Amino acid sequence: MPGPTLEMEPVEPQSLKKLSLKSLKRSLDLFSPTHGQFPAPDAESKKIRMSQKINVEYGGIKSAPGQPSRQANSGSANAGNQGAAPSNALALTGPGTQNALVVGPSLQPKGQNDVGTSGKSTSMVSASAPFSERLTTSAIIERIPSKWPRPVWHRPWKNYRVISGHLGWVRSVAFDPSNNWFCTGSADRTIKIWDVASGRLKLTLTGHIEQIRGLAVSSKHTYMFSAGDDKQVKCWDLEQNKVIRSYHGHLSGVYCLALHPTIDVLLTGGRDSVCRVWDIRTKMQIFTLAGHDNTVCSVFTRPTDPQVVTGSHDSTIKFWDLRTENTIWQIEGY
Numbered sequence: 001m002p003g004p005t006l007e008m009e010p011v012e013p014q015s016l017k018k019l020s021l022k023s024l025k026r027s028l029d030l031f032s033p034t035h036g037q038f039p040a041p042d043a044e045s046k047k048i049r050m051s052q053k054i055n056v057e058y059g060g061i062k063s064a065p066g067q068p069s070r071q072a073n074s075g076s077a078n079a080g081n082q083g084a085a086p087s088n089a090l091a092l093t094g095p096g097t098q099n100a101l102v103v104g105p106s107l108q109p110k111g112q113n114d115v116g117t118s119g120k121s122t123s124m125v126s127a128s129a130p131f132s133e134r135l136t137t138s139a140i141i142e143r144i145p146s147k148w149p150r151p152v153w154h155r156p157w158k159n160y161r162v163i164s165g166h167l168g169w170v171r172s173v174a175f176d177p178s179n180n181w182f183c184t185g186s187a188d189r190t191i192k193i194w195d196v197a198s199g200r201l202k203l204t205l206t207g208h209i210e211q212i213r214g215l216a217v218s219s220k221h222t223y224m225f226s227a228g229d230d231k232q233v234k235c236w237d238l239e240q241n242k243v244i245r246s247y248h249g250h251l252s253g254v255y256c257l258a259l260h261p262t263i264d265v266l267l268t269g270g271r272d273s274v275c276r277v278w279d280i281r282t283k284m285q286i287f288t289l290a291g292h293d294n295t296v297c298s299v300f301t302r303p304t305d306p307q308v309v310t311g312s313h314d315s316t317i318k319f320w321d322l323r324t325e326n327t328i329w330q331i332e333g334y
Contacts (some may be wrong), residue, residue: 163199165192174215174224183224185212191226191236207234207243214257214268223280225266227254233268235280245283249276258299260307265322267308269296275310277322287325291318 168187175182181202183193191205191212210229217224224236233254235245252271259266265286266278275289275296294313301308306319306328317331 161199163194165201166190168211171211171213172215174217176217177219183215183217185215185226185228187211189228191215191224203241205236205241208232210253213253213255216257216259216266218259218280219261220264221280225257225259225280227257227268227270229253231270233257233266233278235283245280247276247278247283247285249285255295255297256299258301260301260303262303265301267299267301269299269310269312271295273312273314275299275308275320289318289320289325291327292316 166184166186166188168189170184170186172185173182175196179196181193181195183191185191189206189208189211191208192201193203193205194200195202208226208228208230212226212228214227215224222238224238225233226236227233231248231250231253233247233250234243235247236242237244247266247268250268250270250272254268254270256270257266257268259280264280266280267275268278269275273290273292273294273296275292277286277289278284279286289308289310292310292312292314293316296310296312298311299308300310305321307322308320309317310320311317315332315334317334319328319330320326321328
C-alpha cells in the first residue's frame with residue numbers, strides 16, 4: 001500500500017527582481033559591514049602594487065648603464081641647486097597627491113658651465129601633469145625635432161559640379177590646351193567631349209570596341225589621340241569629328257599614351273610590356289622601347305633628357321634616351 005502523502009506548504013510566487021534583491025542583500029550582509037560605504041583602501045597593499053608595476057615597466061631604465069643610481073640622484077637633489085643636473089629618480093608620490101609615476105624628457109636651462117651640452121635630460125614628470133602625459137610610455141623617449149616642414153592649412157575643397165553621362169567607368173580624362181573643353185574616355189567604349197564652363201555634353205565619339213584607357217589632345221594640331229583595350233590607337237580629327245589614322249602594332253591592350261611636347265611623336269604603352277614610339281604624321285612606328293618585364297601602365301614625356309619616363313607593373317621606373325633607344329637609368333623598389 002502506498003504510504004501517506006505529505007502535504008507541501010504552498011510557496012508564494014516571487015518575481016525575478018525580488019529574488020535578485022534578496023540575494024544582493026544577503027551578500028551585502030555577509031561581506032560588507034555597512035551597505036552604503038565601501039571599505040577603506042589599504043595603503044600598504046596599494047604601495048606594494050604600485051612598486052611592482054614600476055619594477056615591471058621601468059626596471060630596464062633604472063639598471064641602464066651610464067645612468068646615476070637612485071641614491072646618487074636623491075643626494076644630489078638634497079645638495080641644493082648647484083647646477084642643472086638631470087634626475088632619473090623613480091619614486092612614488094605622496095598619499096595626498098595622485099599616484100602617478102612618469103619619466104619623460106625635460107629641457108634644463110643652460111648655465112655658464114654647460115656650454116656645448118644639449119640641455120636635455122630625463123626627469124620625473126610631476127603628478128599634476130596632464131593625464132595623457134603621465135600615463136604614456138612615450139614620455140621616456142627623447143623627442144627629436146621633426147625635419148619635415150609643417151603643412152600649411154588650406155580651406156577644404158568643395159564639390160563644384162558633378163557631370164554624369166557615361167554608362168561605365170571613366171578611365172581617362174584630357175583637357176584642351178585652350179581650356180575650353182575636355183574629353184573623357186569610359187568603359188562604355190565612347191569618348192565624350194564636355195564644355196568646361198557649363199558642363200554640358202558637346203559631342204560623343206564612337207569607334208573603339210573595348211574600354212578606352214588613355215586620351216591625349218595635341219597642342220599643335222586639331223588632333224585627339226585615344227587608346228584602349230582593343231589594341232588600337234586612334235587619331236581623331238576634331239574638325240571632321242572622325243578617325244583619320246590608326247596605329248597598329250601592340251599585341252595586347254594599350255593602357256597609356258602621351259604626346260611629346262616639342263616633336264610630332266606619340267608614345268604608347270600596354271600589356272605587351274613595351275613602349276612604342278609613333279610618328280603621328282605617317283602612322284609609322286619609329287622604334288620600340290623594350291626592357292620592362294610586365295605591363296607598361298604609365299608614360300611621361302619631357303622636352304629635355306630624359307625625354308621619356310615609363311612606369312610598369314614590374315615595380316620599376318625607367319628613364320629613356322630617344323636618340324639611342326636605351327635606358328639611361330632605372331629606379332626599383334616600388
